[in-house]
Amino acid sequence: MDIIKGTSADSRLWLHNCWYVAAWSNELTAENLYAIRITNKPVLVYRKHNGQLVAMADQCCHRHMPLSKGRREGDDIRCMYHGLKFNTVGRCIEVPTMKLQGDEVPPAFVVNTYPVAEKHDWIWVWMGEPEKADEALIPPTTGPDDPHWCMHKGHLDYQANYLMINDNLTDLGHIAYTHLNSFAGGRSDAYFNQPRVQKLDRGIRITRWNTDAPRRAYQRSQDSHFDQFMTYDFIVPGVLMMYQGMYTAGTAQASDFGPPPEDLDPDTASFTSQAVTPMTDGTSRYFFSWGPRMSEHQQNPQIVEGMWKLANKAFMEDKLTIEAQQLNVNLQTASPMVSITDDRGPTMFRRVLDTLIREELAS
Ligand code: FES
Ligand SMILES: [Fe+2]
Numbered sequence: 544m545d546i547i548k549g550t551s552a553d554s555r556l557w558l559h560n561c562w563y564v565a566a567w568s569n570e571l572t573a574e575n576l577y578a579i580r581i582t583n584k585p586v587l588v589y590r591k592h593n594g595q596l597v598a599m600a601d602q603c604c605h606r607h608m609p610l611s612k613g614r615r616e617g618d619d620i621r622c623m624y625h626g627l628k629f630n631t632v633g634r635c636i637e638v639p640t641m642k643l644q645g646d647e648v649p650p651a652f653v654v655n656t657y658p659v660a661e662k663h664d665w666i667w668v669w670m671g672e673p674e675k676a677d678e679a680l681i682p683p684t685t686g687p688d689d690p691h692w693c694m695h696k697g698h699l700d701y702q703a704n705y706l707m708i709n710d711n712l713t714d715l716g717h718i719a720y721t722h723l724n725s726f727a728g729g730r731s732d733a734y735f736n737q738p739r740v741q742k743l744d745r746g747i748r749i750t751r752w753n754t755d756a757p758r759r760a761y762q763r764s765q766d767s768h769f770d771q772f773m774t775y776d777f778i779v780p781g782v783l784m785m786y787q788g789m790y791t792a793g794t795a796q797a798s799d800f801g802p803p804p805e806d807l808d809p810d811t812a813s814f815t816s817q818a819v820t821p822m823t824d825g826t827s828r829y830f831f832s833w834g835p836r837m838s839e840h841q842q843n844p845q846i847v848e849g850m851w852k853l854a855n856k857a858f859m860e861d862k863l864t865i866e867a868q869q870l871n872v873n874l875q876t877a878s879p880m881v882s883i884t885d886d887r888g889p890t891m892f893r894r895v896l897d898t899l900i901r902e903e904l905a906s
Contacts, residue, residue, distance in 0.1 A: 556706060557582050557821055558900050560671030561780050562681050564818035564830050565598070567696055568664045568688070576620070578611035580822040582670050587611045588659060591618040597631045598659035598668045604635060604652050632656055663816065664688040664696070665830070671903070680745070682776070684784040684816045687832045692814050694834030695851045699862055701829055703869040705821035706893070708829055709781045711861055712817065713892045715751055715773070716885025721864050725857035728757035736800070738773075740887045745899065746778035747892050750802070752795035759789075761849035763839070764810045768792035772803055777888075779896055781819030788812040812836050813850065825869070831858060 563581045565588050571577050577588045578601050585601035587610050597618075601609045608624040615621075619636065621628045628637040635652035658669035658676035664686030669676035687694035701708060711717060719727050719734035727734060738751035756771035758764075770792055775785030788809035798804070815833040822828055833854045834840070834847050882890070 556704070556900075558671075558779055558896065558903060560669075560675050560903055561899075562660070562667040562669055562676075563780060563820050564665045564782070565659075565668045565820070566666040567698070567830065568661055568666060571596070571666060574615065576611040576613070576615065577666075578609060579820070579828065580826075581668060582821055583823050584670065585609060586657065586668055587620070588666055588668065589615070589620075591631060596659045596661060596666065598657040599629070599633045600655040602654060603627055603629075604654050610654070627652070629654060662686075664832075665816075665818065682746075682778040682782040682784060684782060685814050686816055687834070689814075691837055692834055693837050693840035693847050694814065694816075694832040695847060695854075696830070696832040697855075698828055698830045699858060700822075701827045701862060701866060702825065703827060703865045704825060705781055705819045705827040707865050707869055707872075708819045708827055708861075709777075709892060710889040711865055712781065712783050712819070713747065713749065713777050713888035714885050715749065715888070716883075717864075721860050722857045725853055725860060728759060730757050736795075737884060738888065739800075740891055742891055742895065743776060743778070746776055746782075746895060747888060748774070748776050749888050750774040752798075752800050754795050755792060756789070759811075759849075759853070761835075761846045761853070762789060762811050763843065763846075766791075766810075769810065770795040772809075774802065777892055779899060780821065783815070783817040785815045785817075786812065787815075811839060811846075815854075825873075829858070829862075 565579050566577055571588060571590055573590055579586055586598055587601035588598045590596055601611050603610055603622040605625060605627050608622050610620050610622055613620050613622045619628055619630050626639040627635050630636050633654040633656040635648050638648055658673050660667045660678050662681050663684045667681055687696045715738050719731040723731055734753050736752055736754060738749045741748040751773050753771040756769045758767050769789040772788045772790060775783055777783050789811045790803055790809050794803055813833060813835050817831040820828045833850055840847050
């Protein structure tokens with residue numbers, strides 16, 4: 544399987560030395576045992592009583608029962624199948640029946656642990672070699688915990704390989720059609736300008752002006768004509784950080800289709816952070832947030848709800864599209880896919896990922 548064209552389930556299509564989003568910060572309470580699969584591995588994440596995070600294999604070393612179905616005993620976890628107890632570094636510290644006989648726990652009774660970090664309102668787990676886990680590699684996004692923005696957050700689970708979702712998120716061409724009745728406001732013709740796509744070290748940058756974009760219901764101004772500026776970085780394994788601003792019509796031209804002047808106040812601006820996590824070969828979790836500037840929210844508290852309704856409609860449109868596409872891909876009809884101009888983002892991102900995976904395999 545080749546990552547440039549691969550769209551079927553295939554576990555060779557992911558990077559291991561990489562931070563993966565496991566959860567929104569608030570999905571881990573002080574007490575719960577949070578379970579997720581990441582790159583085909585069951586992972587348990589929880590908070591110790593001092594707030595520090597623990598990530599370990601969600602698989603007891605005895606008969607592979609998920610430890611997330613067990614119980615907390617202080618900061619330790621007891622598997623509730625036969626009672627093995629594990630400390631926060633994954634070491635089995637008690638086997639009830641062996642304890643009765645006065646036997647020591649063998650050193651081989653351990654479960655794997657993973658480097659874990661909390662940043663930008665997300666819990667990140669490093670799935671590769673622990674000594675290579677570098678928090679500087681966590682994409683520098685803005686999360687809902689940033690006081691300058693007022694964002695809602697959520698997630699959707701997909702019956703699809705994560706590369707299909709990455710393709711969708713790096714392709715702005717689909718907005719005019721997949722999102723005709725949501726983001727495109729009923730007007731496919733407002734989205735004809737091609738995006739600029741630029742390669743970054745661990746991802747790509749996409750920038751686009753949509754000139755004469757339709758006004759959205761949540762906008763402050765009653766003018767009907769806007770130039771919409773969108774710019775985002777998309778970083779491995781599939782983390783999106785996007786700024787959007789609605790500017791007075793003519794701004795795109797005046798800015799020569801580059802970034803607008805920094806001191807130019809848009810009618811509305813929003814930020815969205817999103818992340819795609821491959822759970823298994825054929826399932827993925829899509830985390831997303833979106834919202835306006837806090838100052839806009841304070842002037843009009845309805846705005847964030849209007850945006851969230853729109854986003855949920857649009858994200859469901861993506862899910863229906865991608866899952867339907869995946870079902871066809873699974874049939875392996877051997878018909879090749881053809882490429883069009885809109886594919887520059889997906890193709891460039893897959894190349895970046897391919898290079899990193901090849902380097903990882905070679906090292
Ligand atoms: S499977 Fe965990 S104690 Fe047996
Ligand atoms: Fe979409």
